[in-house]
Structure formats: C-alpha cells, structure tokens
Amino acid sequence: MEKVRQNGFDWFKGCACIAVILIHYYFPNNIGIGIRTISRFAVPVFFMVSGYFMLSGEENVCDRARTIKKIKHIILILFTSAIFYFFFDIIRNLITHWGGEKAFMNIYVLQ
Template identity: 30%
Template structure:
C-alpha cells in the first residue's frame, strides 16, 4: 500500500479513510437519486431507479456518523476543545445558512421586507431544513461535539460489560422506537 501512503501522519488509519470514501460516494448517490423521488415521478421507471439507488446508499450518513464517532472518541476530549470544534463547524454553517436564506427568501417573496426577512432568518436558525434539508446534519454534529467529552471519559473508564450493556439497551430502544 505504499502507493496510497501520502505521509500525512504516523497515526493515520487507512481503513477509516476508505470508510470515509465509501460514505462520501454513498451520500453523493443518495443526493443524486433523491431528485427522482418527487411526486411527479411516482411509479415511473425513473422513480423505481431513484428508490433503488436511494435505498442502496442510505447507509452513507450513519457510516459518516460512526467514523466521526470513532475518530473523536478514541482520544481524550477535554471540555476546553468543544468551543474550538463547534466554531469550526458553526462559522461556515452560519455563512451558508444566510446565503441559502437570502436565496430562498428571494424565490418566495418578490419584495424585500426587513421584518419578514428577519423572521424567516430566525425560523431558519431554529429549523434549517426549511431552506435546505441537508442542514439537519450540522445540529447533530454540534450535539456530538458537545457530548463527546462526557462519552469519551465514560468509555475510557468503563468496564467492557458496562459498554456492552449500554449498547444492548441502546439497540433495543432503537428497534422499539
């Protein structure tokens, strides 16, 4: 595997890089296929293809979450690192959310009203999916960053049977709920 060694660090885990690559391709396929799931295409050949490829690639987002969790939780996470991590996500998110709000506002309303724009902007911060469904992911990542010091400390100090117990309870609740 010398060909793939870009000497980016001694602690690099190439299997994680491959998992991220697979997740990226799956999410791209998910987004491409979702355009065929519109009501206009229902039960047409394009709709069936869209359903097939969307179902095939649905694992991409959970895979990203698992890889992120692996990378975050394998090292100690001091609480002092949380603001830095959140800032790295929040600044680009705010920028792009405002850009999307401006574009969506311009498409919906044909005249500019500052109060109406402010109300729409606040709504978008509370529920960013009104401007782009993909923005839900940012709030989930921020939540993971906030809880990572607590979870990391517990994982590094817990006995294996406690972790197994937690995973079993979590799996049962996930399947029932």
C-alpha cells in the same frame, strides 16, 4: 509522536460522500428508491467516523475544551454555508425568473 493516517477511514468517508450525492440525485422509478435506500448508510458513517476521531488522541478522552472547539467549528461552517446558499438562491431566482420581487417571494415568503 508521529500521526499515522488511517486509510480505511478515508475509504469509508469517500464511499459515504458518493452515497450522499446519490441520495440527493433523482433516479426514476424503483431504481431511485433502491439507490436512495442503499445510500442511507452515509450519514451514520459520518457520525461514527467523527465520533471516533473526537475520542482518538493521546489520552483517548473527549475533553470539554476540545469538544467545544469542534462544535464551534461545525457551527461556523453551518452558518457560512447557510449565508452563502441564501444569497445563491436569491441570485438564482432573480436570474431564472427575472422578476425581482416575484423571485424573492417564491422561496422566502410563506403564502
């Protein structure tokens, strides 16, 4: 059976990606509040599209093995990005503050 690409979902995901960027960007005054408020649709769209594709398949059933495989994949991505950004923040602070211990203390030690 040949898989058919569903372009509508790609369009929704593309708009949601742009909206996530807008959520994290600072816009001043009421314009920023409005943009962030409108952009809040992005996270639910990602959940809905992911849920749809978890259930889509030949049997249209969300079996246990497939779900566990997807959860492991998501956890791997989460930990990989967390480790990357941990070291990225340390290096960024060392470069920005060039204080060694001071740079590390600013983010990773509660005062």
